[in-house]
Amino acid sequence: MNNLITLLEEKNIQLNTDNTHVLSSSGKKTQVVPLIHQRILSIKGPETEKFLQGQLSCDVSAAFSTGSSLGSHCNIKGHMLSLFRLLKAGNDEAWLRMSHDIFDSATANLKKYMMFSKAESSEISDQISGIGLIGPGAQTLIERWFGNSPSETNSIISLSNGLVVRVPGDRFEIWMEDNALVDMLQQLPEEAGIGSTNDWILSEIDAGIPDLRAETQEAFIPQMTNFQVFAGVSFTKGCYTGQEIVTRLQHRGQLKKPMYIAEVSADTPPQPGDAITALNKPNAGRVVIAAQCGENRYRLLAVIVKNVAEQDPLFLHDQAVELKTLPYSLDPKLFLPK
Known part of the structure; x- marks a missing residue:
């Protein structure tokens, strides 16, 4: 159990039985939502970018330049095995944050192709925790904590112990070392409150952003979920697993x-x-x-x-x-x- 879960329990924040959803909400206009329904996979090594570029639907080189992107890993028929946000954590490291209940199978599917690459994967969910910020005071809170905020969607601020990313809908995610994140939350200003997992998922829906759950793995080709709107799929970067089907739908289907x-x-x-x-x-x-x-x-x-x-x-x-x-x-x- 990481320190974020411990803090929530100390504050009598209601969680579900397996500590993957925050059930209670402060109801304040600016909400800070613990993203405990997500887990983080680190891909690290000198060939991280090359490996991911050959597997994921998004343009990983462009994502490394911007800082972040939505992306997916497809099967050979172009159907999504996993859907995630890719975050550049270093020159040779990327974090894939994805839904808790697809994490194990998504990781296993990626590892099948990693054997001959100079890149390794590991779960870092116990070391790195996340919060999402929604509401009218979200940017002000980011600037109070870090001095500035990411200016464009998918851009990041790199921290010594994590990162901040701006996501569609004028919202933000912070992923950083668990202890440091807990210290920040201990000093939450009066105008902000702890929001529920439902609050965050509702904000994702309002932004029209899809996500996968175990019940929908391999159910959708990326364009079925409007993934092209978010540059979650690239039609110009070259080959990746499932690319032929995805590109054929875009240009000939x-x-x-x-x-x-x-x-x-x-x-x-x-x-x-x-x-x-x-x-x-x-x-x-x-x-x-x-x-x-x-x-x-x-x-x-x-x-x-x-x-x-x-x-x-x-x-x-x-x-x-x-x-x-x-x-x-x-x-x-x-x-x-x-």
Whole structure:
């Protein structure tokens, strides 16, 4: 158990039984969310960039220049085995932060290709802990702690003991040595409070950012989750595992299932992989992730057949699904036959 978990318990912050979700929320406008639902894999060695460039969907060289990027690792059929945020932790080191429940299988899949590279992987979740900052005071808090803040999405501030990254939606993530992070949280200003894991996932949904869970591994090609919007997939960098299928869809195929934001009323939370149905199509789509946004009300990301989503009523467990507006536009050419 790391010191962040110990601190949360001392502050009587409610956690789930396996300490992977913060259940309680301060309700303040500026929230500091312990990212305990994520784990960190370190890839380190003189061939780190080369190895990752040949495996991941994103342009790792560009990510090393900027500081960070969303990315995925696909199988040979182009379906995502893992989805993560890549963080440059040093000239020869990258951190992949990803959902707790896909970590072990994602790590095993990467290691299959690492045998002949001068790079090694190790989990550092016990040494490096993370928090996410959301709300109107997020940037001010970052500047109070570090003197300045990353100016552009995906840019980072490198620290002696970690890093700060700006992520879509005017939000921030801090990943740093566990002891130092706990010391910072001990001095949280009055205007900020500890937020819940649900608060963070809801902010990800509002930004239209997908994530994978165990139930949806190998379910989606990157473009189905709008991954190209975030440069999570590169079509110019050259070969990587699954690249042929992903690139063919972009340049010669037709995307029939994009990702949507939606809301639904339900007595129980929607789960990743749950089926979205239509009157004449029982498998119209699948839930990607969901978060509570009101009493018995949930906001979700879902991959849905486009012509069904835009023409027919949609349902989740017999409850009406209401589509919402994405915070970005999708290239209409993706949906045209080539």
